[in-house]
Amino acid sequence: MNKHVANPKPAAGKGGKSVLSERELLALEAKYCSYGDTVHYSELPKIFDGCEGSFLYDAEGRKFLDLQMWYSAVNFGYANKRLNGALKRQIDRLPQVASQYLHREKIELAAAIAQDAERKFGRKGRVHFNVGGAQAVEDSLKLVRNASKGKSLMFAFEGGYHGRTLGASAITSSYRYRRRYGHFGDRAQFVPFPYHFRGPKGMSKEEYGEACVKNFARLFESEYNGVWDPKGREAEYAAFYVEPVQGTGGYVIPPPNFFKGLKKVLDEHGILLVVDEIQMGFYRTGKLWSIEHFGVEPDVLVFGKALTNGLNPLSGIWAREELINPGVFPPGSTHSTFNSNPLGTAVALEAMKMMEENGYAKSVPSKGAYFLEGLEDLKRRHKIVGDVDGLGLALRAEICEPHDGFTPSKALVDRMVDEGLKGDLEYKGGKYGLVLDIGGYYKNVITFAPSLEISREEIDMAMALLDQLFARVTKK
Ligand SMILES: Cc1ncc(COP(=O)(O)O)c(C=O)c1O
Secondary structure: OOHHHOOOOOOOOHHHOOOOOHHHHHHHHHHHOOOOOOOOOOOOOOOOOEEEEOEEEOOOOOEEEEOOHHHHOOOOOEOOHHHHHHHHHHHHHOOOOOOOOOOHHHHHHHHHHHHHHHHHHOOOEEEEEEEOHHHHHHHHHHHHHHHOOOOOEEEEEOOOOOOOOHHHHHOOOOHHHOOOOOOOOOEEEEEOOOOHHHOOOOOOHHHHHHHHHHHHHHOOOOHHHOOEEOOOOEEOEEEEEEOOOEOOOOOEOOOOOHHHHHHHHHHHOOOEEEEEOOOOOOOOOOOOOHHHHHOOOOOEEEEOHHHHOOOOOEEEEEEEHHHHOOOOOOOOOOOOOOOOOHHHHHHHHHHHHHHHHOOHHHHHHHHHHHHHHHHHHHHHHOOOEEEEEEEOOEEEEEEEOOOOOOOEOHHHHHHHHHHHOOOOEEEOOEEEEEEOOEEOOOOOEEEEOOOOOOOHHHHHHHHHHHHHHHHHHHOO
16 A cells, blocks of 8 residues: 555656656555556555666656566567557557458468467467457367367366456466356366475476376276266366466476377367467567477467567457367457457568568567576576576566575565666666566566567666666565
């Protein structure tokens, strides 16, 4: 709560204009804004005023290096000229049109995504749009319920996150998101993900992945394990929802063999694989889709966030033709007024072209490796860093108690986030802030999602600022 801003004093405006001071704004926020639509991690919410590249700016012009980029919605950097330009051009040409009519950008965007999927997965399919990741997850639930003749049970992972609408939170592992609200019908059984750092000791990453698959396969060995009728050869579950690399769960990267083993079990039992790429898609991990690292083909793929570089909440799903053709999923199956809006589809189409041209498949793994080297160096020098890992520019640092480097320390990470937002870390004679995101099963993981356009110099700066931050929060 913002107790300390309860009686703000009005401040003089900037440049002669009457603008509210930060204190006044925070007082209004405390009174008039619902807290239910945010996560309000820091004690004093930070107000930003501008952005460019890898940086956010506050009203005083302080510069904050952003290492989370709006939870990966802004993969291509703030104020990306090419994408902003596409949006501006569309505003001047065809900014509005009802989604029952067509526009060129929607069709070209759907074709670009579906043709890419056909090349990569060898499967024909179609693309369906909505706004916001959770809404696209809802659409995918309708799709798999329809394909399975109404089954409302799903598998999903412990540590998994798929959004906060009622359907999406029913397949998201945290009970906290459901506790007050219950759920309609859909429900997931949560299965362990190969989170090696906190897995059983004495197993390699590969072995732990295999053990997780084996444990899952065991559910189908007998009808009395609760999910499978061997006589009818039918599972009670329609689909398995996966994030190939867990996002909110703390950027947990499974071993390369894991999804192949899992998919085999799903195929043997007629269960669909739904891949949630909302956070890890669009080259965050060095490939368009993070599932491409793992050698399996999805039945349904859900995307959102960086599709428009955060300029428009466009989201969507790609699904195999058999699941989504108009004969089985007719007009009106889902609909939202803004679903394939021309501003969003125009930016997204430009983003798809840019991704093809910009060589992210090469630059992201190499920048990621450089970033990870920096994190490994920090781990060697700070006892609180228990684990670091990364795939492309999705990286993690797990913060632990200094005495064992293993017991999760949410308190230290919370302090890091708050200290980072003060904007007083030093680098080459200047003062900077750091924008960090927290994830993990124990909320003790810094989940790094820097701009894919981040420079090596900015990565050096990130390491220097993190070094100071780690020292500051552990100072007695
Ligand atoms: C993997 C994943 N799925 C779904 C969602 C929900 O997307 P949105 O917040 O746009 O509703 C998120 C958001 O962080 C996500 O990371």
